[in-house]
Amino acid sequence: MRHGRSPWMIRLIVLVLRPLLMVVTRRDWQGAANLPEGGFVLAPNHLSHVDPILISHFMVDHGITPRFLAKDTIMRARGVGWVLRKAAQIPVYRSTDGATDSMRAAVQAVRDGEVVTIYPEGTITRDPDVWPMSGKTGAVRVALAAGMPLVPVMQWGPQEILWPYSKRLRLLPRRTIHVRVGDPVDLDDLHGKELTEPLLREATDRLMDALTAMMAEVRGELPSGERIDIHTLAKPRTTYKPKEI
Template sequence: MAKHPVPTVVRVIRFFLRPVLMLVTKRDWQGMDNLPDGGFVLAPNHISHLDPFLISHFMLDNGIAPQFLAKDTLVSAKGFGWILRSAEQIPVYRSTTGAAESLRAAATAVEEGRVVTIYPEGTITRDPAAWPMSGRTGAVRVALMTGRPLVPLMQWGPQEILWPYAKRVRLFPRRTIHIRVGKPIDLSDLVDQELTEKVLHTATDRLMDSLTAMMSQVRGELPSTPRIDVHTLSRPKTNYQRRES
């Protein structure tokens, strides 16, 4: 049973897109028992422009109406923006005031029993090997504001179809989309504390550590370099160009 009614436009998109995804991908989905009842924050790593489609595929097949924080420029765009608005996606505004309003809207949705997906990195990873970067604090802030679970979702495989920031799509041979849903991040020691930057970064580090650990299990290796700081990142063009070629 869906945790929230699926908007009509999402059901129409799913009708056309799901058969395509079933054809061009294999699915290795594990950890669905860790999905809580009621509203919660779903926090996935971000490795491809295809992520929203593949994560939505996973969510809909598990009875969850997908609702993301989306850039305001996308939500306000002609044509495509109407689709996002009709799909009840939550716009994220870049100004400090606008960002705060976006998180309040996300918190309200979670309190209403919805599942809101927030990429903690805020952007597709710039790591040359596609490991998670450090995180921004939006996902944990909404979880702590509402007292609802913060659930990590690790995905690996979308980058084999469309590498980060690349333009060439590789649909065949079929790629396996690995998804691991982890247990909700334990924030019990932080719930009653003031939401200071220290508290938020402590919680965010736990989230990113969980995502990295799950990815390590799937990949059978550990990161060989320190985690990229999402606040000071610089895009390593040569690495991505070499992978795309």
């Protein structure tokens, strides 16, 4: 691995899942030359429960050990929580004082030369046409606090395997997974400034604009409506009805 030896659990998962993914997916991966050396924050859009596995496939094949921020409730869950802990994932303690600690762990990991993957939306998109929503500020906050690059990564295709919030897995016919790595988001004018909420939101808007632009290029179309603001989402979550693609 380019960024150090992976934990044994990740090596085991790769051994089991990678051969399957090679069979059930086609891979259209572009822009890997934009991946910096050393530590950085990887910020992908989120459009399916299976896309962490698929984006991890991309990372592993480019020498990056997958390391995500994961909800503390999942990290404590029986079975899957044990797997995530053994795979050295970073817990996020939402709505508690521990949230600051989880950010510190992510910042330190990036400073130490690791790649930390943070979904800026914080949840699977609720856009009916699966465009990126607005983002939360975690990915930007970690990148700015660490003084390291923030790299947007757009993925398109996982939603054809498992539509957002659906339980219907569709492995056949074989799906193409498109991954685009963009240039690191330009944050030079923000380094050294106080990380206020307006500054973090401005930087996050730049990130989401980059992800949307990359998706538009792959899809050959532009969003037909305004970007959904994640701060206005009502609960419980909307359940999508899978559509034919």
